[in-house]
Amino acid sequence: xLTYDLNKRGSIPxxxxxxxxxxxxIIQGKLQAGERLPSKRTLARHLSVGVITVANAYAQxxxxxxxxxxxxxxxxxxxxxxxxxxxxxxxxxLQEPEEKEFFVDFKANRISLQNFxxxxxxxxxxxxLSLQNEALLKTVxxxxxxxxxxAIADYLATNRAMAVQPSQIIxxxxxxxxxxRMMQMFGRETTFAIEDPGYKRLGAISASFxxxxxxxxxxxxxxxxxxxxxxxxxxxxxxxxxHFPTGIVMPIKRRLELFAWVxxxxxxxxxxxxxxxxxxxxxxxxxxxxxxxxxxKVIYMNTFSKSxxxxxxxxxxxxPPQLLQRYEETMSFYSCTVSSFEQYTLASFIAKGYxxxxxxxxxxxxxxxxxxxxxxxxxxxLSRISHIKERNAGTHFLLKVDTVLSEAEVKQAALAxxxxxxxxxxxxxxxxxxxxxTLVINYAGIAxxxxxxxxxxxxxxxxxxx
Amino acid sequence: xLTYDLNKRGSIPxxxxxxxxxxxxIIQGKLQAGERLPSKRTLARHLSVGVITVANAYAQxxxxxxxxxxxxxxxxxxxxxxxxxxxxxxxxxLQEPEEKEFFVDFKANRISLQNFxxxxxxxxxxxxLSLQNEALLKTVxxxxxxxxxxAIADYLATNRAMAVQPSQIIxxxxxxxxxxRMMQMFGRETTFAIEDPGYKRLGAISASFxxxxxxxxxxxxxxxxxxxxxxxxxxxxxxxxxHFPTGIVMPIKRRLELFAWVxxxxxxxxxxxxxxxxxxxxxxxxxxxxxxxxxxKVIYMNTFSKSxxxxxxxxxxxxPPQLLQRYEETMSFYSCTVSSFEQYTLASFIAKGYxxxxxxxxxxxxxxxxxxxxxxxxxxxLSRISHIKERNAGTHFLLKVDTVLSEAEVKQAALAxxxxxxxxxxxxxxxxxxxxxTLVINYAGIAxxxxxxxxxxxxxxxxxxx
Numbered sequence: 001x002l003t004y005d006l007n008k009r010g011s012i013p014x015x016x017x018x019x020x021x022x023x024x025x026i027i028q029g030k031l032q033a034g035e036r037l038p039s040k041r042t043l044a045r046h047l048s049v050g051v052i053t054v055a056n057a058y059a060q061x062x063x064x065x066x067x068x069x070x071x072x073x074x075x076x077x078x079x080x081x082x083x084x085x086x087x088x089x090x091x092x093x094l095q096e097p098e099e100k101e102f103f104v105d106f107k108a109n110r111i112s113l114q115n116f117x118x119x120x121x122x123x124x125x126x127x128x129l130s131l132q133n134e135a136l137l138k139t140v141x142x143x144x145x146x147x148x149x150x151a152i153a154d155y156l157a158t159n160r161a162m163a164v165q166p167s168q169i170i171x172x173x174x175x176x177x178x179x180x181r182m183m184q185m186f187g188r189e190t191t192f193a194i195e196d197p198g199y200k201r202l203g204a205i206s207a208s209f210x211x212x213x214x215x216x217x218x219x220x221x222x223x224x225x226x227x228x229x230x231x232x233x234x235x236x237x238x239x240x241x242x243h244f245p246t247g248i249v250m251p252i253k254r255r256l257e258l259f260a261w262v263x264x265x266x267x268x269x270x271x272x273x274x275x276x277x278x279x280x281x282x283x284x285x286x287x288x289x290x291x292x293x294x295x296x297k298v299i300y301m302n303t304f305s306k307s308x309x310x311x312x313x314x315x316x317x318x319x320p321p322q323l324l325q326r327y328e329e330t331m332s333f334y335s336c337t338v339s340s341f342e343q344y345t346l347a348s349f350i351a352k353g354y355x356x357x358x359x360x361x362x363x364x365x366x367x368x369x370x371x372x373x374x375x376x377x378x379x380x381x382l383s384r385i386s387h388i389k390e391r392n393a394g395t396h397f398l399l400k401v402d403t404v405l406s407e408a409e410v411k412q413a414a415l416a417x418x419x420x421x422x423x424x425x426x427x428x429x430x431x432x433x434x435x436x437x438t439l440v441i442n443y444a445g446i447a448x449x450x451x452x453x454x455x456x457x458x459x460x461x462x463x464x465x466x
Numbered sequence: 467x468l469t470y471d472l473n474k475r476g477s478i479p480x481x482x483x484x485x486x487x488x489x490x491x492i493i494q495g496k497l498q499a500g501e502r503l504p505s506k507r508t509l510a511r512h513l514s515v516g517v518i519t520v521a522n523a524y525a526q527x528x529x530x531x532x533x534x535x536x537x538x539x540x541x542x543x544x545x546x547x548x549x550x551x552x553x554x555x556x557x558x559x560l561q562e563p564e565e566k567e568f569f570v571d572f573k574a575n576r577i578s579l580q581n582f583x584x585x586x587x588x589x590x591x592x593x594x595l596s597l598q599n600e601a602l603l604k605t606v607x608x609x610x611x612x613x614x615x616x617a618i619a620d621y622l623a624t625n626r627a628m629a630v631q632p633s634q635i636i637x638x639x640x641x642x643x644x645x646x647r648m649m650q651m652f653g654r655e656t657t658f659a660i661e662d663p664g665y666k667r668l669g670a671i672s673a674s675f676x677x678x679x680x681x682x683x684x685x686x687x688x689x690x691x692x693x694x695x696x697x698x699x700x701x702x703x704x705x706x707x708x709h710f711p712t713g714i715v716m717p718i719k720r721r722l723e724l725f726a727w728v729x730x731x732x733x734x735x736x737x738x739x740x741x742x743x744x745x746x747x748x749x750x751x752x753x754x755x756x757x758x759x760x761x762x763k764v765i766y767m768n769t770f771s772k773s774x775x776x777x778x779x780x781x782x783x784x785x786p787p788q789l790l791q792r793y794e795e796t797m798s799f800y801s802c803t804v805s806s807f808e809q810y811t812l813a814s815f816i817a818k819g820y821x822x823x824x825x826x827x828x829x830x831x832x833x834x835x836x837x838x839x840x841x842x843x844x845x846x847x848l849s850r851i852s853h854i855k856e857r858n859a860g861t862h863f864l865l866k867v868d869t870v871l872s873e874a875e876v877k878q879a880a881l882a883x884x885x886x887x888x889x890x891x892x893x894x895x896x897x898x899x900x901x902x903x904t905l906v907i908n909y910a911g912i913a914x915x916x917x918x919x920x921x922x923x924x925x926x927x928x929x930x931x932x
Contacts (some may be wrong), residue, residue: 065717251531
């Protein structure tokens with residue numbers, strides 16, 4: 001008869017402990033295949049527990065296939081094969097990588113959360129939770145909530161002169177995610193072109209999706225269209241309003257050349273990544289290619305991670321009408337990747353004008369921040385050996401430094417001084433220029449009271465400043 | 467001299483209107499390439515506006531490349547090429563698809579939001595917003611917030627007897643998303659195997675990633691391991707705790723056969739999708755393959771969309787230690803797809819025990835719901851011609867109906883009676899059985915006061931019940 005010391009069970013339920021004991025006996029061969037278990041009543045009496053306890057233990061053993069029930073005959077141990085319990089490859093103790101906090105991180109594009117209207121956001125979220133109770137039960141459509149797509153379409157009409165209908169918009173968790181969907185929709189025979197220098201990560205994404213891709217050089221007007229034509233690419237990704245990292249605005253002449261390219265052959269499209277277009281410090285917005293295009297060949301992408309708060313992962317793209325059916329047929333089986341809580345909250349945040357106000361406030365904040373860092377730079381010895389390449393936009397600038405140090409040496413020296421910094425060549429397929437180096441200075445998140453100190457420390461790594 | 471009626475500008479800024487007027491003149495050829503614009507001062511006097519207004523308009527034209535500035539000579543119109551303004555392909559008026567509301571939707575796996583602890587969630591979110599102010603500035607690591615990974619690891623240890631370290635966990639926006647990362651990490655030469663019947667969508671995802679994939683038949687114990695071996699697949703996706711849609715629990719014997727398969731050749735792995743394992747109405751949890759595996763060959767996946775609320779898009783996977791480096795090297799350039807707001811909130815929701823309480827509450831709710839629908843079924847004439855295939859788990863059951871109608875005819879008749887329903891063959895690669903039909907009844911979201919009515923209406927579509 002099965003005999004177990006049920007007092008050893010600790011805090012786990014009686015039936016659970018009994019199930020585990022019998023299971024162990026089966027695994028270790030103490031109970032052999034074909035053997036009959038005692039009847040529930042007999043075992044219950046033997047162990048001084050209720051019949052229900054034994055019944056529950058047997059039921060669990062039955063569910064997991066350790067025993068079988070034969071009608072009117074009782075429970076029998078099943079043949080299970082070779083059960084190894086001991087881990088042959090025990091888990092190694094893994095280290096969580098420690099996050100390094102630098103004195104200053106010129107790479108981090110942190111925006112200031114102090115400027116994020118948390119109270120408003122939270123109030124809208126509470127409103128949403130009480131108003132949208134029924135709606136939150138529903139499955140979000142693959143392309144995102146109508147309310148958010150409508151709010152974005154209206155915003156683009158007012159702020160970008162773009163004629164967009166909500167059903168053209170696809171919501172996704174990041175532009176990378178949406179870029180992936182484009183690669184899959186156009187297929188692995190389609191070659192993508194990306195800017196060089198530019199977002200190298202797009203090359204990695206293309207490679208991971210198995211799409212051929214080409215770097216296309218840029219000149220002072222942005223991507224060189226002749227090189228694009230020669231590349232054989234069908235789809236080109238670019239940021240005409242604010243090229244990264246140079247800040248180049250693509251002039252109208254080059255834009256028209258690009259349209260000539262896209263219209264020359266069927267199946268060509270432009271992906272316009274307008275990610276950083278909100279933050280221009282002078283003048284009006286740069287018209288998107290989407291608005292200038294006459295043949296619906298532009299796929300427009302943008303994100304709220306940059307303009308609102310990086311903690312949110314909400315991006316969108318606007319598809320030309322002739323691609324909508326293709327997208328639905330090939331990609332709509334993917335569920336929408338953004339939580340509907342945040343979609344409803346953002347929809348209301350945009351529709352009620354808070355987003356526009358937030359962007360204006362951030363523009364003002366970044367304009368001040370930019371003025372302060374430029375002033376700190378001017379007052380540092382670094383100003384004697386450097387000049388700024390900047391276009392009054394975005395939250396970074398390029399700083400060309402005349403130094404004997406190579407870019408690799410500058411990065412190393414910066415690290416030694418507890419600063420993290422990227423150089424121009426990090427975003428280029430070409431090796432760094434031998435003569436001097438160009439730094440990429442992201443200034444959005446640098447604490448204002450540290451700006452002078454930051455510039456002093458940065459200057460100190462250059463022998464020319466000492 | 468340029469002359470425009472500035473009173474026509476409506477509400478747009480003066481400089482903006484002036485810029486648009488001059489731009490139109492350049493586009494339409496009224497101002498020709500090489501032509502010199504009047505000096506700012508001259509034009510300002512002529513139009514009775516400030517010099518700043520003209521300067522801003524000229525600056526915008528300069529930025530967009532319509533004019534160029536020659537030092538000490540002024541602004542000149544640039545040659546831009548052929549600018550078409552009129553849309554050659556005007557946007558068609560697109561219809562937003564109307565969302566059909568059925569009398570009852572047996573397909574929709576809606577969970578009851580009335581049971582979601584909105585007040586607690588909202589309080590935790592407020593706490594998070596005030597406590598994590600600094601942390602929210604930071605970029606979320608590619609694998610997700612440490613706090614959430616830690617909370618999940620602890621939960622799995624307590625509730626699934628799984629030894630997991632936080633650094634083994636990857637957070638993503640949905641299991642589909644994580645499944646895609648697995649396809650990319652293992653590469654396009656790797657064949658994936660999926661259950662038949664099962665989640666057909668995984669086939670579509672595999673195809674869109676270009677990975678070969680095979681359907682593997684199941685028997686009463688779940689996936690047939692001989693067929694799996696014969697398929698040549700390296701990675702198999704399955705739900706051993708609750709196969710969809712049959713609810714089969716894979717017995718220990720089949721599990722050991724599966725381990726024998728995975729250990730037979732290097733490079734083989736099991737993806738265990740435990741998505742529906744929280745909702746068992748009798749006994750304890752089914753041990754995950756992950757916990758039974760002795761050679762770290764199981765990738766464990768689960769989601770909070772099912773167990774918490776579908777509006778959240780948060781899933782995770784647990785990678786075996788030997789895959790971590792490979793994942794980091796090949797996939798860590800992808801940013802985390804889940805908002806850090808929701809990651810912090812969920813982390814705190816789990817760590818403070820609310821998640822466990824919520825699951826228990828939902829288990830009770832679904833158990834009652836299940837009892838009520840089974841009772842309603844018993845009282846309907848449908849009970850005479852049908853029997854239930856169900857395993858005391860999940861939020862759906864199969865209903866085998868002895869009827870002259872084919873599955874296609876049943877679905878059609880249901881639609882005509884304003885009901886949406888899926889049949890077994892919808893999840894299978896095989897055509898529906900000629901004899902009778904098997905319905906998939908998702909009952910989680912059906913209003914309780916409608917249950918009797920629902921069953922009456924469902925019975926009415928079968929001639930055998932009339």
